[in-house]
Amino acid sequence: MAARRVSMADVAALAGVSGQTVSRVVNDSPRVDPATRAKVESAMARLGYRPHRAARALRTGRTQTIGLVASTLATVGNSRMLQAVADAAASRGYALVVVTLGHGSDVAAAFDRLHDQGVDGAIVLNEATDLVRDAETPADLALVVVDSPRDERFGVVVTDHAGGARAATEHLLGLGHATVHHVAGPPASFAAAERERGWREALAGAGIDAPDVARGDWTAASGAFAGAALAVDRSVTAVFAANDQMALGVLRTFAESGRPAPDAVSVVGFDDVADAADYRPPLTTVRQDFDALGERALERLVAAIEDAAEPAYDVIPARLVVRASTAPR
Amino acid sequence: MAARRVSMADVAALAGVSGQTVSRVVNDSPRVDPATRAKVESAMARLGYRPHRAARALRTGRTQTIGLVASTLATVGNSRMLQAVADAAASRGYALVVVTLGHGSDVAAAFDRLHDQGVDGAIVLNEATDLVRDAETPADLALVVVDSPRDERFGVVVTDHAGGARAATEHLLGLGHATVHHVAGPPASFAAAERERGWREALAGAGIDAPDVARGDWTAASGAFAGAALAVDRSVTAVFAANDQMALGVLRTFAESGRPAPDAVSVVGFDDVADAADYRPPLTTVRQDFDALGERALERLVAAIEDAAEPAYDVIPARLVVRASTAPR
DNA sequence: AGCGTCTGTGTTATCGTCAACATGGAATCG
């Protein structure tokens, strides 16, 4: 019962070589005779040998593990990022440990925990611009931050929020709306700021003064609240919400005020969550490519860990998806 | 720059004791003189000592790491479970590694990966009843499965799906509806089967023959598809959908058929996702307590790992949340 | 007084792997 696990020594004994040779086979060293390699490999297969991560980590100082830091996993965007990162990590042989920020939103504590875990690097989903900016980044930890301003201390991967927002706004203007109102995300959010910037740029490009923004906290409830104020203003015919869930709230309050989309108002969201196509009406929105984002973040992180690559800056495009919540004015 | 990490030996030297004594302090052994303990602790604090997980794992065979297995993390339920489990694990000093099933849905491969990682135990989010049933469970891995039939080989923690479904159905019957139609989840899902069972039981209890069920795949799109068929049948006045997203689809197609809830039809969902209160109309649904579920699963798992506790079976209640999508007939 | 027991601490060996160095032979060179 107490079958001790198979170690390198067992494989070495069966193959009639030294442990070091087994190690070389395992690590794909070129310095191994093909015949020897075959012998060792068959011995490994026969015994069902698996390298012992902890032992290797102890010896090499590398754990083949990366951390993912997020304030919460309960949002659609974060969980889709997580999924993408998890898949990408698995395919490269890295384990992924998840660290969520406590209620204190204490990034330093999160880095501390990662340090404890001995991760080789970390990906941070940066929901508040100053999250990472203020925390001193541990020197010995490779870092890639998602949705952050460019920074030379760590890699950065971002969705083109501003570009997506511009496309959304221009789409609405193109439909003949005199202006476009905006329900923005929380002030601390980098993504929210970028989306707002894109919206302003599009309006400025059309020579239109930007109206006051309403501000929500990404939840549908906050979108509904903001929408209630907009709905009573008959001059509002087009609303760009900074995410789909707030758009959902906007759709609801406009409908309840007797001004349903798309006849009385056009609404655009951001993200393209799975449900967006089944909102009423189906929501025109900007699709974020979470898979590409996660994949790229991991790729950069692994490059930093394994090849000491310099921090890079990558922008992933976002694409407008037109559905039924927008119509010509 | 290349500051080697602080090891136990460094602490021991500074405190003027042996490494073993430091180890005893770290592990809260009672066999340490309070004065000595204080000396060691101050030395640890001064040097900023952190135990080296890999070294400890190598020696003890315990990694203080658990795995979470899920087919996907992109669903609301799974990501909320993940969040709950991550928090609970962190508070107990366990790291959490996430393993998603490949497209092959190959549980054996997932266990394999966990084995590689050397986790002490795993929590499986069981979306298909036969997921775990068929896989041979590794003997040396403590296991807790969420949403599975009772099993003596591993711990099981489940939401009371049937009870919640019964409450939902009885709520609708209590409003005067002659019968309740059901949009069920995928056939392989344990949760879907249980919710369907609860629905049937409630109808049977009222002496009503259960109508045919429509079947979706948890997505809003599949709910819309099922809803389209139901909406043309004027005798349908009450629908219980097996999750909120399908309920969203049902709401949409009924509205588009000129039969909006709650006047023409009453709709109940399951889960209480964050957006449900902002569906149009706000959705009456059954709230799952994901936090309790995750917390309990982790508690049982840790008990199994640390105290070799016997597999337990826990049921977490679900609660009806009445909103505006249901009305008297 | 003599003996066992308990307490706090130190010593030694080991977990599985890999880096650094060592070795012996074949191939290549001037």
Added chain:
DNA sequence: CGATTCCATGTTGACGATAACACAGACGCT
């Protein structure tokens, strides 16, 4: 043809922590 290089492999000794054992002194018992 001796010297040099290269190649495939082996030997040794950590990495950091802890389990098992050892031991000296304090204490209590008969």
